[in-house]
Amino acid sequence: MSKETLQTNIVTSSRQHFLILDGLRGIAALAVVIFHFMEWVSPDIKKNFIGHGFLAVDFFFCLSGFVIAYAYDNRIAKLGLKEFLKSRLIRLHPLVILGSVLGLLFFYLDPFATSAGIDAGRMGLFFICSLLLIPFPFMEERFFNLFSLNAPSWSLFWEYVANIFYGLILYKLRRQYLLMIAIVTAIILCIVSYRAGNLLGGWSKDNILDGGARVAYSFTAGLLIFRFNWIIKNNIGFIGLSALLLLAFLMPWFTWNWIAEALLVIFYFPLIVSLGAGSSLSNQVNAVCRFSGKISYPLYMTHYAFIWIFGSWFTKTNPSSTVLIFTIIGGTLFLIVIAWLFMKYYDEPVREYFTKKRMKG
Helix, strand or coil, X not given: CCHHHHHHCCCCHXXXXXXXXXXXXXXXXXXXXXXXXXXXXXXXXXXCCCCCHHHXXXXXXXXXXXXXXXXXXXXXXXXXXXXXXXXXXHHHHHHHHHHHHHHHHHHHHCCCCCCCCCCHHHHHHHHHHHHHCCCCCCXXXXXXXXXXXXXXXXXXXXXXXXXXXXXHCHHHCXXXXXXXXXXHHHHHHHHHHHHHCCCCCCCECCCHHHHHHXXXXXXXXXXXXXXXXXXXXXXXXXXXXXXXXXXXXXCCCCCCHHHHHHHHHHHXXXXXXXXXXXXCCCHHHHHHHHXXXXXXXXXXHHCHHHHHHXXXXXXXXXXXXXXHHHHHHHHHHHHHHHHHHHXXXXXXXXHHHHHHHHHHC
């Protein structure tokens, strides 16, 4: 393993308790997958049993801020902006490309749907924008997603924006200035939640800036957890923290939903990150956390092409509840296996290749 790989890896031998955060990232990715299945089954999100699963993205942003600060705060000045962004591209972009390719393939190979009348030139433009993470929300057949071929890429777009700001400005700022940014962005987040009634936005042409508000607060909160060393020592463990995280996604909708979601993002998720960083890890779940952390990003970035097939099948066949339950359970397990295969035989080899090439350069 190269020196740079060691630098960018949140799981180190000296801080193995951070493995719990990796495990929680996997739990959040799983919640997103189930949420996307259930969006088809229950279009009324208020009746979706995991109707707040989309808030997993805010947890990702907060965790990302903490991880970036942990990995780079003490070395980015020496590393430089260019090398920092290279390291992030190597870490993140192979799966952006794979997700785009899968989206293109299954757009045409969906056995339960006929391909929309989109000419090759226009589809090529959608594909290139998806590869390069350039928002292009003009495919009506995909509900004007920012990235029509792989909808979850919207959060990666904002992740890159946050990383660029970190490499240019945020790593230099003193804690008190970061705290001021967090307060301002928390107010903006509340305004967004109040206006929309929720924090679901960021994925479409009509709510793209909502994604900016979500990442601005949560990424900054993650930085602050590291900078202020808000790590809470505890014995809750991975199972207990997973349950606490799932409670947020399973929370029902009610009249003051916008306040509840804002409070979860502003206070609850940073608390989970603080607890996860300081909690003890039993040997029994060590391997579970490692596996969960490794497949979390591949699962998040590759599942949506299959979700479209599920949606086409569900719309066309109108299956019974029993068939539906077994299909979603089986589909989720299938996507986990597929994510592991993509990780093992695509993502890890590609990242290793470019990391070695970069080190030689």
